[in-house]
Amino acid sequence: MNTKIALVTGANKGIGKEIARQLGAAGFTVLAGSRDLARGAAAAKELVAEGYEVEAVQLDVTDEASVRAAAGRIEAEYGRLDVLVNNAAIIPPGDDAVSRIEGDVLREAFEVNVFGLVGVTQAMLPLLRKAEQARVVNMSTSLASFELVGDPESPFSTMLMLGYNASKAAVNMVTVMLANELRGSGILVNAADPGNCATDMGGWDAPRTPEQGAAVAVRLATLDAGGPTGEVQAEEGRLPW
Numbered sequence: 001m002n003t004k005i006a007l008v009t010g011a012n013k014g015i016g017k018e019i020a021r022q023l024g025a026a027g028f029t030v031l032a033g034s035r036d037l038a039r040g041a042a043a044a045k046e047l048v049a050e051g052y053e054v055e056a057v058q059l060d061v062t063d064e065a066s067v068r069a070a071a072g073r074i075e076a077e078y079g080r081l082d083v084l085v086n087n088a089a090i091i092p093p094g095d096d097a098v099s100r101i102e103g104d105v106l107r108e109a110f111e112v113n114v115f116g117l118v119g120v121t122q123a124m125l126p127l128l129r130k131a132e133q134a135r136v137v138n139m140s141t142s143l144a145s146f147e148l149v150g151d152p153e154s155p156f157s158t159m160l161m162l163g164y165n166a167s168k169a170a171v172n173m174v175t176v177m178l179a180n181e182l183r184g185s186g187i188l189v190n191a192a193d194p195g196n197c198a199t200d201m202g203g204w205d206a207p208r209t210p211e212q213g214a215a216v217a218v219r220l221a222t223l224d225a226g227g228p229t230g231e232v233q234a235e236e237g238r239l240p241w
């Protein structure tokens, strides 16, 4: 089987759905992960109608059984995975400044954005190792950049969401450490900052389209051999840590 296989988590809407569409257009068979299978199936149906190879897969990144089942299905149907895009994430309701955030809210952010992402990655890694030149893309954000958030002149310094920002900073470290671990294996691991895009999360008045945001991730998902690994990149290139 020559068609490359990609799994995108949280692909039922927003940037994830656009990543699925653009990977479909690039010739991938795309597995559109969705915690609600009906929502995933609706998105997949729309993309199939546009002419792309897309299948919905039930995948709640916080549910170990769901993650295991998705990995089992990919193993049984395809025997490998060429691209993993860890896109699913939340800004938990009640996310707030360090002085005010409630512990449960902070935990919820890490549950989905970090523990979920690592769990999915661990489950998919044996399949990624079976691909010729697999790529892993973790969705990050400028709000995870110490340099940008640490600049008092930057608008990013005024966005008081410890749960989201700190969990995404952890995602950056996961990205660097996995890239180091897999260096020389042919698997490239990078993080993508889509920029502020108009979605449920980004706000519908955001300056960028989901298509623009998705393109950053797709570029990293389709890197040639010898491409960068262990970086966080935005549209214009490498982002400062």
Ligand SMILES: NC(=O)c1ccc[n+]([C@@H]2O[C@H](COP(=O)([O-])OP(=O)(O)OC[C@H]3O[C@@H](n4cnc5c(N)ncnc54)[C@H](OP(=O)(O)O)[C@@H]3O)[C@@H](O)[C@H]2O)c1
Pocket (backbone or CB within 6 Å): 009, 010, 011, 012, 013, 014, 015, 016, 034, 035, 036, 039, 059, 060, 061, 062, 086, 087, 088, 089, 090, 112, 116, 139, 140, 141, 142, 193, 194, 195, 196, 197, 198, 199, 200, 201, 202, 203, 206
């Ligand atoms: N939009 C922006 O401005 C922006 C900026 C920087 C970075 N990002 C990053 O880009 C990625 C996509 O963001 P977006 O704006 O497209 O967000 P979105 O519209 O809120 O979509 C998030 C997706 O994640 C899914 N999800 C949430 N919890 C999940 C779980 N436990 N298991 C599986 N899926 C889950 C959602 O599923 P449901 O529909 O079931 O809730 C949805 O499909 C995120 O990683 C985000 O942090 C976005």
